[in-house]
Amino acid sequence: MEEILVEVKNISKNYAGVKALDKVDMVIRKGEVRCLVGENGSGKSTLIKVIAGVENPDEGEIIIRGIPHKHIRAIEAIREGIQVIYQDLSLFPNLTVAENISLNYMVEKDRKIINWNEVKNIAQNALREIGEEIDLTDTVGNLSMAKRQTVAICRALIQDARLIIMDEPTTALTRDDVDHLFSVIKKLKSKGISILFVTHKLSEIFQISDVVTILRDGKKVGDYKTEDLDNEKLTLLMTGKKIEYINYVYEESIKYKTLLRVENLTRKGHFKNITLDLKEGEILGITGLVGSGRTELALSIFGLNPADSGKIYVNEKLVNIKSPKDAKSLGISYLPEDRLTQGLFLSQSIENNITVTVLNKVLNKFFLIDKAKKKDMSQFWIKNVDIKTPSMELLARNLSGGNQQKVVLAKWLATDPKIFILDGPTIGIDVASKSNIYKIIKKLASEGMGIIIISDEIPEVLRNCNRIIVMRNGRIIKKIDKVNQITEDELLNIVIGKEFEGVSL
Secondary structure, eight states: OOOEEEEEEEEEEEETTEEEEEEEEEEEETTOEEEEEOOTTSSHHHHHHHHTTSSOOSEEEEEETTEEESSOOHHHHHHTTEEEEOTTTTOOTTSBHHHHHHHHHHHHTTOSSOOHHHHHHHHHHHHHHTTOOOOTTSBGGGSOHHHHHHHHHHHHHTTTOSEEEEESTTTTOOHHHHHHHHHHHHHHHHTTOEEEEEOSOHHHHHHHOSEEEEEETTEEEEEEEGGGOOHHHHHHHHHSSOOOOOOOOOOTTSOOOEEEEEEEEEETTTEEEEEEEEETTOEEEEEOSTTSSHHHHHHHHTTSSOOSEEEEEETTEEEOOOSHHHHHHTTEEEEOSOIIIIIOOTTSBHHHHHHGGGGGGGBOTTSSBOHHHHHHHHHHHHHHTTOOOSOTTSBGGGSOHHHHHHHHHHHHHTTOOSEEEEESTTTTOOHHHHHHHHHHHHHHHHTTOEEEEEOSOHHHHHHHOSEEEEEETTEEEEEESOGGGOOHHHHHHHHHTOOOTTOOO
16 A cells, blocks of 8 residues: 555535535555546535645545645645646746746745746756656747746655645647656656546546546546546446437538638638538538647637638628628627637626627617516526526626536527537536537437537547538648548547548548
8 A cells, every 4th residue: 555645534614505525535656647527517616725724624524634624725836745636737837947936935935136047957857757858948928838837847746745736737739748747647647646637538548547526516426547537437427428420410411501611711820721621510620739839710700810811701701801790790600619708708698698699689768688588588598508507697707617608508509599609619518418418419400500619629520510621730631521430549640640541521
């Protein structure tokens, strides 16, 4: 048995009468990689905050290296070697690599005068410890996400980290970057450093973890060796139900109207000579690695970054889309990749978020907002897309990730679009919420809406799209019209540039 580093016993935490954690136990051993999984709202974030000293539990205790604590402050947790790397990494983009790595150490040591040689040496030693090389004079804002992750890990190491908690660390990483991060985690493990890894991507759980702790509705379902789990069993334990994915079937024999046609669309430095079409009832998938130009293409179609050349036709009519207002007037909606900064007003209510795109529909004869109309519209969409909330007055920031995404869906569906572009529709969303959103998307398509799904998750595009376009370096490199004739592995190899020979597409 490996040495126990951190143990939480009978941890409970309530928020305004809601039990976020209910007598949760967990043991983290020295040098193990443990995945913490569960649906949005299962209590993962609360448990992380309790371990890190950000929140105090109502009941229970935290035992760190054999010493029990009823409550622990954040600074005490840091001194015990507990470090949290959040999704945004909390780095200073305008400072250098050396400064970002060394800053917390210098502050903790209460350095009045900065010794730049010391700053450089501290950073260099941290990088050397995990076998990484980054130019110490580079500004962090200019680094790739993978290198930023490395900087955040090094910053934790110089504060004698024994346990590093990583909260959704791969959300913005390319496939190569994920592989690099996992290689760093394995180096940390070999040095006896423990990792608590939080992710919604099931494939990552099987790739990196030794043990999996599963939470559901604030309670612990159990601890499982990763080798004893598979996708189906893990999903069942997380959700309490069997989730089946049914591929989308598009009836090609029917002569559907072409809703969108793009010809030779080009934006310098982003994409070149893109030609595609979208018919009523279709779900077109666009996939490719991060940086392939897929999001930039969507932004141009929606008028946020107009193309330099090429043509866009909507309902077979040539159109000039120079702004989102133009796109919206043509029946085009766009769900952005980052719901928190681009899709929602987090400090506003669900009601305000849903109706912000259609204020003209909730005005009275004096051109003032009709509260009854606004309320009715919000209630309609809350019910229609199944947003789980006690009140439409709840702030968007207080919703789970899945319900936040449904609010973004609702606010754009309220505009009555004919063409809906969804960029990363299930990023950071648990498996049950994903299934629910997929059902909504397929229902919309079956009613005649044309939908484009942009995603780097291969299963997502294969299960939900009837056609797929693969982009690389700003160009379309493959069009797949028969989705049922290609496997996940074959599509993945096309995306990363290792195509199978003889594949019939």
